[in-house]
Amino acid sequence: MKAVVITQPGGPEVLQVQDRPQPKPGANEVLIRVAAAGVNRPDVFQRKGNYPAPAGVPTDIPGMDIAGTVVEAGANVTRWQVGDKVCALVGGGGYAEYCVAPEGQCLPVPDNVSMIEAASLPETFFTVWTNVFDRGQLQPGESLLVHGGSSGIGVAAIQIAKAMGSKVYVTAGSDEKCAFCENLGADTAINYNKHNFKELIMNLTDGKGVNVILDMIGGDYTPDNLHCLAEEGRLVQINAVKGNTVQVDIALVMRKRLTITGSTLRSRDTFFKAAIAQNLEKHVWPLLASGMIQPVIYETFAAEQVAKAHELMESSRHMGKIMLSFE
Numbered sequence: 001m002k003a004v005v006i007t008q009p010g011g012p013e014v015l016q017v018q019d020r021p022q023p024k025p026g027a028n029e030v031l032i033r034v035a036a037a038g039v040n041r042p043d044v045f046q047r048k049g050n051y052p053a054p055a056g057v058p059t060d061i062p063g064m065d066i067a068g069t070v071v072e073a074g075a076n077v078t079r080w081q082v083g084d085k086v087c088a089l090v091g092g093g094g095y096a097e098y099c100v101a102p103e104g105q106c107l108p109v110p111d112n113v114s115m116i117e118a119a120s121l122p123e124t125f126f127t128v129w130t131n132v133f134d135r136g137q138l139q140p141g142e143s144l145l146v147h148g149g150s151s152g153i154g155v156a157a158i159q160i161a162k163a164m165g166s167k168v169y170v171t172a173g174s175d176e177k178c179a180f181c182e183n184l185g186a187d188t189a190i191n192y193n194k195h196n197f198k199e200l201i202m203n204l205t206d207g208k209g210v211n212v213i214l215d216m217i218g219g220d221y222t223p224d225n226l227h228c229l230a231e232e233g234r235l236v237q238i239n240a241v242k243g244n245t246v247q248v249d250i251a252l253v254m255r256k257r258l259t260i261t262g263s264t265l266r267s268r269d270t271f272f273k274a275a276i277a278q279n280l281e282k283h284v285w286p287l288l289a290s291g292m293i294q295p296v297i298y299e300t301f302a303a304e305q306v307a308k309a310h311e312l313m314e315s316s317r318h319m320g321k322i323m324l325s326f327e
């Protein structure tokens, strides 16, 4: 099969299409003929050698979300049959014509969603669900601040949180990105290059602060995030591109009874991921089918153009998801 391989740690040029043996599904897995794969920021970290794949998945083929057709089902698989159209969260190996996925990490492709669109969903939707709703416990009527509102993660967070009845604030790096986020449903988007998000959030919330923050920035954002949280607020960290080591005012955490938490999804076991899939199918898939939540594709590249896809991601010009097509 055709697969995109990280030939060595480095820039986008180290990604090359090679011939690889087709994987074989285990007893609880399906083999998927991949139509499309999502490009996610963690793929860039993996390509650079900073984010190794977990055990049990190919170490040099990136790709954590895919959509395609089931072509083989393992002996214990009960839900899926050959010919079913699914999208799946995988630990790696998604940038390839064929990929295996645990049965429980697959979801049906809604009729109104294309394969390219479906492949844009798993990594960001699983991440947003488990962090904003399971860890962050965002409730209807509460408010959420999402940093990086135009990212793949951001477009999922804005749409799901709005659909669940929350007020959503975001930050983004340009007026164009802010307008994009507000078009998607964000109540207010703050251009952090023009405005101090800490002051604006406090003004917008009448000095109360927000209930939950989904943050991928860390570093000097952390004290400002804690300042922006309401009493009993929850800060949920999914990355820290500005730095892992931060100074925290513990007295503020105590005074406002704050929770600081976070998680990484990739290393979690299949039971954990299958439980998220069940929640997504129950709460979010009907909203996709009704069109209330929509996949947001910025650009799709042929697999051979994968270096261009990674260059685009590193430029951060994109708004929404970057995709690879394997058809």
Ligand SMILES: NC(=O)c1ccc[n+]([C@@H]2O[C@H](COP(=O)([O-])OP(=O)(O)OC[C@H]3O[C@@H](n4cnc5c(N)ncnc54)[C@H](OP(=O)(O)O)[C@@H]3O)[C@@H](O)[C@H]2O)c1
Residues within 6 Å of the ligand: 039, 040, 041, 042, 123, 124, 127, 148, 149, 150, 151, 152, 153, 154, 171, 172, 173, 174, 177, 216, 217, 237, 238, 239, 240, 241, 242, 263, 264, 265, 266, 313, 316, 318, 320
């Ligand atoms: N913990 C987990 O399980 C998990 C799972 C998936 C993803 N993530 C993390 O979530 C983040 C978003 O992922 P994604 O795939 O949605 O990425 P993405 O689409 O590339 O979005 C990242 C956005 O972050 C903003 N940003 C601000 N400062 C940045 C910096 N120093 N470097 C890079 N970006 C910066 C950029 O928007 P502006 O131009 O507006 O600043 C950029 O568009 C990544 O950091 C990723 O590692 C975590």
